[in-house]
Amino acid sequence: MATKSRLYRIQFTSRDQVYEVYAREVSHGAMLGFVEIGKLVFGERSSIVVDPGEEKLKTEFENVERFYVPVHAVIRIDEVNKQGTARILGEGGKVTPFPAPYGFGDPKK
Structure with a gap:
């Protein structure tokens, strides 16, 4: 019996835009926080x-x-059965970033 290859839909923000991509591999990775x-x-x-x-x-x-x-x-990661179209959602729109922990703000404050 053939092993089903996993497919993930990942939504994330980058440069004030929301990206939606499809990938076969998603993990916590070797770099902490990524x-x-x-x-x-x-x-x-x-x-x-x-x-x-x-x-x-x-x-x-x-x-x-x-x-x-x-x-x-990262906004959301879904394991899906069917591939959709990779896209940039709300291109040119404003995305509000998640608040950063204390200590990562403006160094002048």
Whole structure:
């Protein structure tokens, strides 16, 4: 019997935008405070309909084997049965960051 390959949908914030990507590997990683994401999955390029948002993400993550997202930037991680379209949600919108612990603010205060 073939082993089912896991698929995860990860939503995280980066540069005031919400990213939604699909990956085969997600773990706490070796770096404290980061989520390790590997083996990104994108739609087939042979598709007749091309999503410009997904194409932008493919370009941004081209040649990236794995990347690390700070835990406080992760919104949600779901294990899913079916792949959707990778996208940037609310592009150009304002995302309110999660409050940082004391001691990480403006050094002038």
